[in-house]
Amino acid sequence: MTGHLRRPKTVANISGLEGVVWFSEVDLRIAAGPRTFARGRDLVSSVIEVRPTDDGVRAVVDGTAPYEVFLGPASPGFFGECPCPSGDFCQHCVAVGLAVLGSTPVDSGAALPQITALHRRLDAVLWARTPVDHAGSLDYAGAAGEFLDTVAALIDDGHAAEARPLARRAVERIAESLVTMEDTAGVVTQACQRALTLYARACAAARPNGPKLAAWLFQLELNSPGWPTVTLSEFADALGDAGLAAYRTLVEEAWTARADGDIRQALTLLVIRERLAKLDGAPVEAPLPEDLPSPAAFLGVSSADHTPWLAEFLVHAYLEGGRASDALELRRSQLTTHPTRDQYAKLRETALGLGRWAELRPWAVDVLRSAPDDLVGALIDDGDPESAWESAEKYGCSSGAWLEIARIRVRQHPADVLPGYRGLIHECLQRTGRGVYREAVSLLLELREASEKSGRLGEFEEFVAVVRERHRRRSALLDEFDKAGLGLGAAGEAASAVS
Template identity: 30%
Template sequence: MSSTTDLRPYLRTLDAETLAELLYAQAERDPELRRSLELRSTTQGGDVAEAHRLLDTAVEAGNYEYAAKVGSVLDTLQRLLDAGSRADLAPLARRTVDDISEMLERIDDSSGEVGDQAERAVELYARACVAHPPDAERLADWILEVEFDGTGRPVIELADFAAALGDTGLLRVKSTVDKVLAEDAPGARREVAQRLQEELAEVSGDVDALVAILSAKPPRVDVSLKIVRVLRAAGRHGEAIAHAARALTHDKERCLPVVVRVPRPRLVDDGVSRLREEFDRLPCHETYVALRDGATAAGQWPSQRKDALARLRERAAEGPVEAGELVRALLAEDRPDDAWRACTRFGASLALRVELAEARAAEHPAEAIPVYRDHVDELIGQKAPNSYAEAAKNLRKLRTLHKRTDTTEEFGPYLSALVETHKRKTRLIAEVRAARIAIPKPARA
């Protein structure tokens, strides 16, 4: 192999454990590399200490300065977690969530900037708990406190914490949820308990309980589709078809949560026919998925699929909304490459293009670059403080994408032109600096 061969594409295909073993073996042979790695390891402790110091001073800061300091703490947490740090980051992550939650109770967060940071902090805390699980019962108590007693606090997704909670923690959550529901008192506490009850059923894989909870809700398309997907994922295809058929009759008397375990052939055919009629009446990704689930269970999907996709492609040329329905249908089919091609061909919305670009950036960074640039322009055009902050975050992503595609030399001129165009937007420039992006100095005349 030539000494000039770029090994980075190959190295990116390796998992973290394999890379760690290779690096460790090389460090054993190379004292200088070992010293460098040891220095980086001790630096992580310094990063955590600095993050705690920022939180100590952030409380006394103004809203804007507070958001910047907490953002730096979250950046540190994410960087360490992404690097696979062996340090227990859960205490820092939990403190960050608690501090942000307390701040939300005291300030006017009409921009939603601090609220967004709260959601990000919860996600990072969940990751830190998975890496270093805390005491399960104490974690459960914290989740219950946030959910039931915290006004303005972020919503917790139990699925994110399920691995750290384990059976012990989940049982503790269930015990409190059951007690609140037994009180039979309307209000916010009951609504929280009902949501947690549904999440507990999902996390535990209790299909019957989850279907019963969903069936008790007022009839809605999204609820019916979720029931169909839950039943189908559990291998209960006959029940999925029966429920889909009942949901599409628009007959309230037939919307009762009755479960038909062994559908007769005629019921199967009628169910698929109703699903097809609903798709033809309203061709979109939701009715497409419902048709796919029912027809697959009946063994009729190959004959239905081609015509259904053709119908969505015909509508995709009508506009961004219709194009988006085709793209989401292809994503539901686990065909991301086809979804991307449809997105670019038919001109789906920028929001959807950004969503796909985020998913494709890992393997196709070059394709994501123009989408992120359009997204930056859109955010700046909104002329709002939180939009400027989001634009700065996307500029950091763009910088990374240019590095990964070996086009770093293109990012500087792009950023320079962007700053020159928007040099009067001082808040934007401040957000770019806060995101630790070096702004190029203007060229001398």
């Protein structure tokens, strides 16, 4: 291929791409990581010759050399191939993925970004089609925040009518994605709530049809798994008298027609009715109806399959009705039954709101000692990395949990993590395959950085020499080492000579 390559056409003008997209920008961010994703975003304009194939999509990226990239579906998600030195899922794969999605960076300071492009970008940024872990949720929240900044800028610049459908769709996409997302830090839930607040602002400035808005809000609440929280007062002006009347009618019709035994629906409607009462000026301390079950009664009739969902509704109902003790009792029961990082985070959120966290935290930490991985993660979320590291060392944990705390520990105590990294690398290389070798290289690069920070680079070079010698028959592994610059340093050559 010559150096005289055609400049890229926009993906919208490239024929044959309809129906080939099986991934979103969230998937790209998670697969690549934030640094590689940022580099790939800068290369979108260098993508040329995008073409679908029977098993994926191929394109050429005009970088320091023309790289032919392939993206294909996998289960779950997708995979990428690129011949560049960075490895398979590199910045060139990101650039091609973004080009296929038609996703270009949005300038929130522009007078009026192209709304069609923003709608296309919305699904790419906010639709997580595969499960997202804790680290991925942080990345997702960052991307959602950037998009919502653009929506907010539209409203501020007097374009509420254009921003309104974007904000509404953002609420729907984030709420859908949250169902399978590990949002222990609560950052994605916060983004969902922010999107709803922006939608309320847009509706106040550019009035929609009141009854239609009422129907959407009612369905959002009725089918919600606990997020976002609808504050009717934020929508009161946009709803108007006709919208509020329609909303009340929908609530009462649903209450009358509710199915016997459907605790989830009953609890949801009770919460909605309480919010309506407050909007109408009823005393804030007015209790919810007496048929709201106690925590013990609720746990006695709820099956294990749907208790987590229903518990969210009931906690909100207790808080709405001023029943703080019942809310905390249910949260404590959920953590005892399911000692996980997520349940710990939910208890913390509720207890903090009630000023009871300092009292309950020691008990909650003790409960999680039976689940070391969750304990380490919970302490990280608490902003207590010292205790998280001590727990990882004392109780043991999986390699994933150890890496999460080690990447924090290395900032102030790099020498502490060196033995653990060496152990993980040896453990990793008990397996074979290119993916495993790249995982080992990634760990080695982190070990090298920690060794440099602790002034023990010579030990690192000796370790690399030992690993290379132990696995000298794995040519693919040594090839990955060489690509990453993990050859024999001076110390390593000396160690090799001695061996």
